[in-house]
Amino acid sequence: MAISVDSPETTEEPRLSRRGRRWLIAVAVVAALVVASVFAFVTFQPIQVLPRVRLAPGFSLIDSESRTLTSEDLRGRFVLYTFSYSSCENCGSIDETMLEIQEGLATADLRGLPVRLVTISIDPDDTPETLAAYADSTGADSSVWTFAAVEDDRFLADVVAGGFNTYYAAEDDGSISLDRSFVLVDNAGIIRNEYKYQTQTSDAERILRHLGVLAEEVENSKGAASLAYEAAHLFLCYAP
Template identity: 40%
Template sequence: MKWGRLLQVFYIAGGLLVISILWFTTARPIVVLPRMRLSPGYGLQDASNSLVTSDQQRGLLTLYSFAYTRCGDDCRSMYAALQEIDAALADQPTRQPRLQFITITVDPARDTPEALAAFALPFDPKTVQWRWLTGPQERVNAVASGGFEVLVQPRQDGSLFFTPLLVLVDGAGVVRASFEGSQIDSQNILSQLALLYKEIERSQGANRLAYEAAHFFACYP
């Protein structure tokens, strides 16, 4: 009799667990951005020739982009998206950790620290810090092409063909979203950034288990 009751309790508990899992995966009460992969480590130079490392970005949210100072029309839509994101965040309460823009040049031979210092940014950011980074060609290639998987090819006219790409990295150095081509839309990026902020702000204490469950069951947008 005792074993019968134990089995009954076991089956009821198992059934409730299955129902809970089905409800969580279908209703998706919590939606999170995926933890895609670790972002590449790097040590590059900024416009003041100071060393900037990936480790220094821990604890911050970083939206990486890839361009070069002579980019022109090829980068216009990407710059417009960055400007719209900056303007939208300027109208919102400050949230922590703060977001920063980092652009890694894909033409480091010309875009030296001195060239970056003389370069006028396409727009004056209102609230988001924006830094450009450069370095030796081999190191930049390892980060941009090898780490972030940016395709870069020289054109006959001296310009560069490359894949417009924005990559959102969290404070732990994990890639949480990437935006390519038509996905580089400020509203799309802002909505996913809002999801990440929501997770950071709410996944504390007991809530952390619920957010980890959302990752486990791939409750992604």
């Protein structure tokens, strides 16, 4: 009798715990899948992005055709800035890189990304005329690449050194020392990358590749996919 009363109890116990164990396994599998997919996302980086580094400065420039070009005019475009001046003797490599990018833009598949190149003069003595001659000497296509000077000299240092974080200084002999620097700014006026140090890959190649990354983000980060792009930003899946 005792056996018959106890038996439902003893058979009930393992059945419940078996069910419990199944639940536990299911939860563990789901958790493992979540962890594995996050790990795979971070490791294989199916989506790469460029970080939103900091705010680009606000400015008003006068270009080589004496037109005003402001940071508001450039909102909505992806702009690569560099810094130089018309009488610079050591700026050849900066101009060559810009030219290489200008040529690359003609053949790169950027899905209609609106791109502009802007060389900002750091020499307060540059005028639209000297900049026009400078632009001619580099082979710049004026529909893509603009040469301009800061309209109000009082804010030149705020724009170039403060905003774009690019070092320049007037030397005693009248020359200007200047760091090679390229700054990529997105359509919302946010700096997405800075190129200051030469790497194995040339600056032009990296910049063109990064423009491709931005073009993909603009094209694909819509609707639900925007969450995947936010995840890529969150997990620092940055393009090299």
